[in-house]
Structure formats: C-alpha cells, structure tokens
Amino acid sequence: MDEKNKKQILLVEDDIALAEMYQDKFVLEGFHVYVSRNGVDGLEAALRIKPDLILLDILLPGMDGMTVMKKLRTDVWGKTVPIIMLTNLNANDTILKGVVEDHPAYYLMKANSEPAEVVGKVKDVLKEI
Amino acid sequence: MKIVTKLKIFGTFAAVLVIILGAIIYWRASQVDLAIEKDRLAGSLVKEAFILNILSGDYIQTHGERAETQWMSQYEKLNKSIDSYTIDNQEEQVIIDKLRLGQKVILVHFSQLQANIEDEGSPGIEEFEKRLAGQLSIDVQSIVSSATDLADINSKNLAIVRQASSFFILIVVLSLGFLFFFTYTLLAGSISKSIKELIEGTKVLAGGDLSFRYKTKNKDEFGQLSLAFNDMAAGLQKMDEIKTQFIYLVSHELRTPVGAIKGFMSMINSGDYGDRTKKLERPLFLITASVDRLLHIVNKLLDVSRIQADKILLNFDNYKIQELIDESVLEAYPAAAEKNLKLEVKKNNYFIVHADKDKVIQIVNNLLENAIKFTEKGIISIYTEQAGDKVCTFISDSGIGIAKEYQPKLFDKFDEIKLEEAGKTSGIGLGLYISREFAKKMGGDLWIVQSEPGKGSTFAFSLPVSQSTGKNNKNGDYI
Numbered sequence: 001m002d003e004k005n006k007k008q009i010l011l012v013e014d015d016i017a018l019a020e021m022y023q024d025k026f027v028l029e030g031f032h033v034y035v036s037r038n039g040v041d042g043l044e045a046a047l048r049i050k051p052d053l054i055l056l057d058i059l060l061p062g063m064d065g066m067t068v069m070k071k072l073r074t075d076v077w078g079k080t081v082p083i084i085m086l087t088n089l090n091a092n093d094t095i096l097k098g099v100v101e102d103h104p105a106y107y108l109m110k111a112n113s114e115p116a117e118v119v120g121k122v123k124d125v126l127k128e129i
Numbered sequence: 130m131k132i133v134t135k136l137k138i139f140g141t142f143a144a145v146l147v148i149i150l151g152a153i154i155y156w157r158a159s160q161v162d163l164a165i166e167k168d169r170l171a172g173s174l175v176k177e178a179f180i181l182n183i184l185s186g187d188y189i190q191t192h193g194e195r196a197e198t199q200w201m202s203q204y205e206k207l208n209k210s211i212d213s214y215t216i217d218n219q220e221e222q223v224i225i226d227k228l229r230l231g232q233k234v235i236l237v238h239f240s241q242l243q244a245n246i247e248d249e250g251s252p253g254i255e256e257f258e259k260r261l262a263g264q265l266s267i268d269v270q271s272i273v274s275s276a277t278d279l280a281d282i283n284s285k286n287l288a289i290v291r292q293a294s295s296f297f298i299l300i301v302v303l304s305l306g307f308l309f310f311f312t313y314t315l316l317a318g319s320i321s322k323s324i325k326e327l328i329e330g331t332k333v334l335a336g337g338d339l340s341f342r343y344k345t346k347n348k349d350e351f352g353q354l355s356l357a358f359n360d361m362a363a364g365l366q367k368m369d370e371i372k373t374q375f376i377y378l379v380s381h382e383l384r385t386p387v388g389a390i391k392g393f394m395s396m397i398n399s400g401d402y403g404d405r406t407k408k409l410e411r412p413l414f415l416i417t418a419s420v421d422r423l424l425h426i427v428n429k430l431l432d433v434s435r436i437q438a439d440k441i442l443l444n445f446d447n448y449k450i451q452e453l454i455d456e457s458v459l460e461a462y463p464a465a466a467e468k469n470l471k472l473e474v475k476k477n478n479y480f481i482v483h484a485d486k487d488k489v490i491q492i493v494n495n496l497l498e499n500a501i502k503f504t505e506k507g508i509i510s511i512y513t514e515q516a517g518d519k520v521c522t523f524i525s526d527s528g529i530g531i532a533k534e535y536q537p538k539l540f541d542k543f544d545e546i547k548l549e550e551a552g553k554t555s556g557i558g559l560g561l562y563i564s565r566e567f568a569k570k571m572g573g574d575l576w577i578v579q580s581e582p583g584k585g586s587t588f589a590f591s592l593p594v595s596q597s598t599g600k601n602n603k604n605g606d607y608i
Contacts, residue, residue, distance in 0.1 A: 017389035021396065028401050115392045116399065 006032040007126060008051040012042030012068065013086065014060050022055065025115035026122075039063025043071055050077055053122055058087040082125045084118075132320065132350045139316050146305045153301050157294035164283070164290040170214050171280040174228075177207040178276040182269045185235075189262040192246045200239065207272070208232065214279075224279045228272060235268040323351035330358060339366040369437075377434035380427045387427055391420045429559040433542060436566045443485040443570060447595040450482045450489070450513055450520055457493035458511065464501050465509065472497075475512035480520040482592040488567040489592065492575065495560040496524040496588050504528030504585070519573060519591040526587075531580040539577060540565050564590065 009031045013019040019035050026033045034049055036042035039060040046054055046068075054072075058065035065085060072078030113121075181203045188196040211229060216222050242261045326343070333341045339362060343355035394417045396402060405413060435441050458474055465472045482489070493511075500509045507527030514521055531539065542562045565575040573591035580586035 015385050015389065018385060018392070021389055021392045025392075025396060025401065113388075114395045115401075116395065 003032065006030060007053070008032045008034065008049065009053050009055060009122065010034045010036065010042065010046050010049060010051040011055045012036045012039065012045075012060065012065065013055070013057045014038060015057075018057075021115055022118060025119055029119050029123075031122075037061075039065065039068045043068045046072060046078065046081070047075060051081070053126060054081060054083045055118070055122070056083055056085055058085055082128075084121060084125065086113075086118075130349060135316055135319075135349075139312060142312060143309060146309055150301060150305050154298055157298055160290050161287075161294050164287040167215065167217075168280070168283040168287045170210065171276070171283040174207070174210045174214065174276040175273070175280045177203065177210045178269070178273040181207055181235075182266075182273050185239075185265055185269045188239075189242070189265065197243065204232075204236065204239075220282060221279065224275050224282070227275045228279075231268055231272040231275060235265060235272065238265040238268055320351075323347070323349075327351070327354060327358065330355075334362055334365070339369055373434050373437040376430050377438070380430035380434065383427045384424070384431070387420060387424050390416075391424055394420055429563060432563045433559055436563065441567070441570055443488065445483055445485060445571075447481050447483055448486055448489070449478060450480045450522065450592065451476055451478050453486060453489045454493055454511055454513070454522065457490050457497060460494060461497040461501060464498070468501065468504070469506065470501060470504055471508045473508050473510040475510065477513050480513050480515060481595040482520050483595040484571045484573075484592045485567075488571060492564040492567055492590055493522070493524075495564045496590070499560060499588075500524055500526035500528065500586075507585070515594065516591070518594050520594055521589050521591045523578065523587055523589045525585065527585040530582045530584050530586050531577070532582050536577055536580060540575075568592070 007030075009026055011019060011022055011026075011033055013022065013035065014037050019037070023033045023035055034045055034051060036045045040062040042054075042056065042060070043063065056065045056068060060068070065087070069083055069085075072081065072083070181200070184196065184200045184203050188200050190196075211225065211232065214221075214225060216225055238261055242258065242265060245258045245261055330341060330343060341362060342359045345352050345355040347355070394413070397405065397413060398417060432441075454474065458472055462472060497509065497511075504526045505528070509524070509526045511522065511524050513523070540561050542559060561575070568575040568590045572593040575588070575590040578587040578589050
C-alpha cells in the first residue's frame with residue numbers, strides 16, 4: 001500500500017513489549033504507526049501528527065491516559081478523533097468512573113486483547129467514521 | 130467491676146454466710162445442751178426424792194439408827210439438788226417453792242417421828258406414831274410427785290427446744306443456701322454470658338467476617354478481652370485488606386507482560402513473523418499453553434481481589450441461557466475430546482435469564498473445566514430447568530467425586546487440598562469460589578448437588594429468570 005494512503009495510528013503505551021507487539025501487528029496490517037511512551041509525549045504527538053485513531057493506555061507515566069483524552073477533547077481536531085483505551089482496569093474502577101458519558105468516540109479494550117482483535121477493532125472503528 | 134473483685138466479694142460473702150451459719154448452729158446447740166442439763170437435774174431430783182421415799186418407809190418400819198442417818202443424808206442430797214436447780218419460769222418457780230415447803234414439812238414430821246420413837250411406851254404414843262409416819266409418807270410422796278412434775282416439764286421443754294432448734298437450723302441452712310446459690314448463679318451467669326459472647330464472636334471471625342467487633346462498655350476482664358479481640362480482628366482485617374491489595378497489584382502488574390507474551394505468541398503462531406520451523410512447533414505450543422494457564426491464574430486472582438473489594442462490575446441483560454452454555458461448551462470441547470469424554474448437552478431454548486453474559490460463561494467454563502479435569506472416562510452432561518423464579522443449570526460428570534468431609538471446603542478460597550490424594554492439584558482452588566460469588570452477585574447461587582468418591586459429581590448454579598420478558602414460555606420461543 002502507498003505510504004501516503006496508509007491509515008495513521010498513534011499508540012501511546014509505556015510497556016516496551018506491548019508497544020512493539022502492537023506496532024508490529026499494525027505495520028503488518030498496513031497501518032502507519034507512531035509510538036509514544038508517556039502521556040505528555042502522546043498528547044503532543046497527537047496534536048502534531050493528527051492521526052486517524054489513537055490507541056491509548058490508561059496508566060501512563062507523566063500524564064495518565066484519561067487526562068490525555070480530556071485534553072484532546074478540548075481541541076477542535078481532537079474533539080472527534082476516535083480513541084481506543086487499552087486497560088487492565090475494570091470499568092468500575094475509580095479512575096474510569098464518570099468519564100464514559102462525558103467523552104464520546106472512545107472505546108474500551110482489554111490490554112491483554114490479542115493483537116489481531118485490536119486490529120479488528122481499529123478497522124471497525126475506522127469504518128464507522 | 131472486675132471479675133476478680135466480684136470473686137473476692139463473693140468469697141467474702143460466702144465466708145460470712147458460713148460464719149453466721151456456724152454461730153447459729155452453736156447457739157442452738159447451747160440451747161439444747163442447757164435443756165438437756167436441766168432435764169438431767171430434774172431427773173436427779175426425781176431420783177433423790179424417790180430414794181428419800183424408800184428410806185422414809187425403811188425408817189418407819191425399822192426405827193433404826195442406820196435408817197435415820199441414811200434418811201438425813203438423803204434429805205441433804207435432795208436439798209442440794211433443789212438448790213442446784215436453775216429456775217427459768219413461773220411454773221418451775223411454783224414447783225420448786227412447793228418442793229422447798231414439802232422439804233420443811235417432812236423435816237418437821239421426821240423430827241416429830243424421831244421424838245415420838247424415843248418416847249416409846251407413853252400411852253397413846255403408838256397411835257400418834259402411826260399418824261406421823263403416815264403423814265411423812267404422804268409428804269415425801271408429794272415431793273416425789275412434784276419432782277416428777279418438774280421432770281415432765283423439762284422433758285417436754287427439751288423436746289420443744291430440740292424440735293425448734295432443728296427447724297430453725299433447717300430454715301437458716303435453706304435460706305443461706307438459697308442466698309449462696311442465688312449469688313453464685315448471678316456471678317456464674319454473668320461470667321458464662323461473657324464467655325459465650327466471646328465464643329460466638331470467635332466463631333463469626335473464624336467464619337470469615339473480619340468486620341465483626343464487640344460493642345462493650347464493660348470494664349472487667351471480659352471487657353478488656355473484648356477490646357483485645359477487637360484489636361486482633363482489626364489487625365486481621367487490615368492484613369486481609371493488604372493481602373487483597375497485594376494480590377490485585379501483583380496480578381494487575383503481571384497481566385501486562387503476560388499479555389505481551391500471549392500477543393507475540395499469537396502473532397508467531399499465525400505466521401506474522403514468518404514460517405515456524407518444525408522443531409519449534411512443540412516448544413511454541415507448550416509456551417502458548419503455559420501462557421494461557423498463567424493468564425488464567427492471573428485473571429482469577431484479579432477476580433478474587435475485585436470480589437473482596439466489592440468492585441465487580443456486572444452488565445445485566447437478558448440472555449437465552451442455552452446460547453451462553455453453547456458458547457462455553459464450544460470452548461471446552463477440545464479439552465473433552467482430548468480425554469475422549471462425551472459432552473452431552475440437553476438443549477432447552479426457552480429459558481431466558483437476567484445476568485451478565487461474561488460472568489455466566491465464566492461460571493460454565495469453570496464447572497466444565499473442573500468436570501473435564503477430574504473425569505477420566507464417561508460423560509459430562511449439562512441441562513437446565515426452571516425452579517420458581519430461577520433457572521438452574523446442572524453439570525454432572527462421571528469423575529472421581531468428592532468425599533463428604535471435603536465438600537464444605539469446596540467453596541473456600543485457595544483450597545484444593547481435597548484433591549491431593551487424586552494427584553489433581555494443578556489449580557489454585559479459586560474457580561468455585563469465584564463462580565459462586567458471581568452467581569450470588571447476579572441474584573443466584575452455586576452449590577454441589579451430589580458427589581461421591583468414584584461416582585462422579587453434580588454441580589448446579591441458579592440465575593434469576595428475566596422479568597422484562599415475562600414468564601418463560603415452554604411452548605414457544607421467547608419474546
């Protein structure tokens with residue numbers, strides 16, 4: 001696929017192994033992947049690159065995924081960009097309470113989801129928009 | 130008040146009771162002794178009077194000197210007896226006065242008789258002597274009679290004193306005994322009540338309710354023990370919370386690297402990193418299986434910590450239970466096939482439950498996983514039936530079964546010791562605990578229907594029937 005036509009994914013994940021694993025899978029599936037290792041870098045990269053979709057871990061050093069998402073939603077572009085949260089947290093955990101309703105176009109996926117499942121989810125979300 | 134103080138007071142009270150009882154018995158015994166002594170004196174009086182009577186007769190008959198001396202000596206004895214007698218009442222006073230008067234009279238008559246005897250030979254003296262002798266006899270008999278009256282009075286008095294003392298002592302013993310028993314019962318009751326409360330509390334704590342605390346205002350030893358118990362319970366609860374938090378953190382931290390391994394393995398297995406060599410197939414298969422098992426354990430530990438922290442999120446909806454069972458059976462099929470076990474599902478498409486889909490599948494998975502693990506040959510069957518407002522799912526196997534003594538422990542956490550003998554301790558003993566907690570959270574329950582060593586087991590779980598779809602319709606499809 002032409003590099004220009006490739007869908008751009010921003011992966012914000014602090015775990016090296018997980019980041020590399022998802023990166024490998026998305027590259028194999030024809031995506032262009034950017035990787036950030038913390039929340040601050042992830043927010044900066046998102047606003048700069050403006051990817052088609054963001055895969056965001058919740059527990060991140062510096063700035064957690066929830067804060068990154070809230071800040072993105074205040075931006076004109078970031079208001080609508082689809083975000084998939086990757087987390088081991090249960091939706092009942094304190095950190096997730098009260099955010100679901102306030103922030104549309106975000107999806108929750110278990111961090112231990114198979115790479116193929118995550119790719120499938122990303123493709124589905126991109127089809128929707 | 131402290132128990133030791135209560136015991137001291139009770140001991141002092143008991144000692145005082147014993148002293149009072151002793152004093153009363155001593156006092157009554159003295160009264161009886163006094164009455165016996167008086168009775169003895171009265172008896173002695175009768176005896177002396179009676180002897181005097183005999184000696185009077187002897188003197189009247191013989192007029193001898195010896196008889197005269199004996200009479201005088203006996204008269205003195207009688208005199209002494211009368212003097213030594215203690216007068217206690219008017220009646221006795223009258224008798225004693227009568228005796229003293231009689232004494233004087235007989236002495237006069239005896240002296241006259243003596244003089245008369247010396248004047249023997251005077252005309253008409255014999256007749257006079259007879260009269261004097263007769264008078265003396267009558268007087269002495271009168272004394273004997275009075276002495277006997279006194280003796281009778283004393284005998285009666287002795288009987289009365291004895292009876293009264295016995296009765297009095299009996300009443301006192303009974304009263305003091307009752308007082309002692311009442312106080313003892315009160316004290317023992319208070320101690321026993323406190324001990325029972327402590328035993329009950331210990332049982333509650335041993336049963337797993339670490340939030341139990343005593344609300345005591347007592348300042349005695351039991352109050353102090355209750356406070357110490359509360360401190361111990363608080364310590365245990367704190368440790369339990371730390372343990373739960375620790376399990377949560379460890380399992381949560383483990384999930385990320387395990388997830389990465391699992392993800393990479395799935396990519397390797399699906400050929401994302403190129404073709405696998407033949408040699409690598411077996412090791413890769415084993416790594417994948419081990420990672421799956423590890424993830425399974427980590428997920429169970431996370432479930433336990435969430436159950437304990439009451440952080441289980443349930444997404445309720447209405448589901449055909451058969452569809453959830455089928456999904457689980459499909460997952461369990463390879464493992465059953467590997468052991469040549471037949472999975473028999475009696476289908477029923479009419480029961481709709483109100484539950485969390487993932488949790489129901491997890492329960493069925495767990496029960497099927499156990500059934501397959503502990504069954505070497507035969508059939509594993511699954512069927513559902515409705516009981517009131519619940520739908521019950523039964524999973525039976527023809528496996529090793531569980532002895533009765535181990536069955537109550539089946540739903541405890543981390544307790545797979547009961548399977549040691551069977552050499553089947555590959556799990557961590559959390560599945561049944563988690564499954565039952567999930568079933569309960571969804572408004573149902575999970576229990577063992579029957580199990581016998583060598584004859585297999587049947588487990589069941591219940592879930593509430595969906596209310597919004599109305600009653601399950603056995604004659605048609607669900608609405």
